[in-house]
Amino acid sequence: MVDVYLFSGFLGSGKTTLLKNMLIQVKEAGLKPAVFMNELGELAIDSDEVEDGVPLKELLDGCICCTGSEKSEAQIQTLLAEEEFDVLLIETTGAAHPVEALDAIFSPLFAEKLNFRGIVTVADSKRWLDRDRMSPQIRSLFLEQIRHADLILANKMDLLTDKEQGEVVFGIQALNSEARIVQTSGAKIPYKLMETLSTGPKESVETAEIGKLNLNTRVFRFAEPVKREVFEQWLRNLPETVYRIKGYVPLEGDKYPHAFQYAYGMAQWLPEYMKMQPQIVVIGEGIDGVELP
Numbered sequence: 281m282v283d284v285y286l287f288s289g290f291l292g293s294g295k296t297t298l299l300k301n302m303l304i305q306v307k308e309a310g311l312k313p314a315v316f317m318n319e320l321g322e323l324a325i326d327s328d329e330v331e332d333g334v335p336l337k338e339l340l341d342g343c344i345c346c347t348g349s350e351k352s353e354a355q356i357q358t359l360l361a362e363e364e365f366d367v368l369l370i371e372t373t374g375a376a377h378p379v380e381a382l383d384a385i386f387s388p389l390f391a392e393k394l395n396f397r398g399i400v401t402v403a404d405s406k407r408w409l410d411r412d413r414m415s416p417q418i419r420s421l422f423l424e425q426i427r428h429a430d431l432i433l434a435n436k437m438d439l440l441t442d443k444e445q446g447e448v449v450f451g452i453q454a455l456n457s458e459a460r461i462v463q464t465s466g467a468k469i470p471y472k473l474m475e476t477l478s479t480g481p482k483e484s485v486e487t488a489e490i491g492k493l494n495l496n497t498r499v500f501r502f503a504e505p506v507k508r509e510v511f512e513q514w515l516r517n518l519p520e521t522v523y524r525i526k527g528y529v530p531l532e533g534d535k536y537p538h539a540f541q542y543a544y545g546m547a548q549w550l551p552e553y554m555k556m557q558p559q560i561v562v563i564g565e566g567i568d569g570v571e572l573p
């Protein structure tokens with residue numbers, strides 16, 4: 281049986297960071313991992329982060345929970361037919377309800393093959409503190425992802441004071457008293473901690489109504505390089521409802537576009553040593569008016 285873990289958590293909370301950490305540790309434990317990824321938007325950016333040699337399937341521009349679990353089922357079935365592996369790590373989009381995303385895994389097709397171990401939710405601790413500023417639907421999704429977790433990473437602790445850290449852990453514990461909560465920076469946990477999970481099928485869990493999410497994704501392609509100051513000024517002026525940006529930004533004077541990440545007001549630039557497509561995906565609510573600088 282293949283052990284299956286489902287990574288949940290809001291946009292930009294640190295799921296891919298956790299995935300990368302886990303891939304290293306699973307291999308170190310002498311096990312073979314495989315990955316199933318689900319991205320919002322038509323660009324496969326997170327999958328660039330999974331190193332070659334790890335079996336990977338992805339579902340683009342949709343959500344594991346709402347574009348029909350059949351597609352996900354088919355992808356997982358192909359993965360099982362084509363590859364040999366011991367552990368399947370599933371990264372859902374930040375817009376997925378974790379329990380609804382379980383549908384594909386609990387398909388009768390996989391009853392003898394997949395051993396579901398649990399939902400691991402990565403919570404952006406800074407966002408937790410500011411949760412009252414979210415729109416009601418987004419807030420409800422954010423809380424549901426935490427409420428249904430079997431293990432919770434209170435991530436991005438490096439951005440919080442000691443007092444805030446305590447506040448986050450108490451708050452999260454009050455919302456989900458069953459799950460173990462670990463304070464993390466860079467989503468670092470030992471794989472052994474995930475191995476302690478063994479929840480089995482989730483029977484008749486009550487999920488709260490989230491309402492219609494008005495999350496949109498837009499892809500912008502750069503016609504030419506931009507000045508870094510101009511781009512950063514543009515970021516500062518974005519509406520608060522832009523939750524996530526990722527992709528490759530061509531900067532004036534640099535040979536290759538830089539890998540770029542933006543989540544909750546925090547930008548991260550990484551040098552890229554290959555010529556990646558100069559494009560970014562912007563995810564948020566009411567982003568029709570957003571244009572590149």
Ligand SMILES: Nc1nc2c(ncn2[C@@H]2O[C@H](COP(=O)(O)OP(=O)(O)OP(=O)(O)O)[C@@H](O)[C@H]2O)c(=O)[nH]1
Nearest residue numbers: 291292293294295296297374436465466467541548
């Ligand atoms: N300061 C800080 N940044 C972090 C931490 N964990 C992750 N990040 C950064 O947060 C950004 C988003 O991290 P990802 O791992 O891509 O988040 P994600 O949940 O996979 O994002 P989506 O797939 O878009 O939902 C990246 O720039 C990470 O480097 C942390 O503990 N502290």
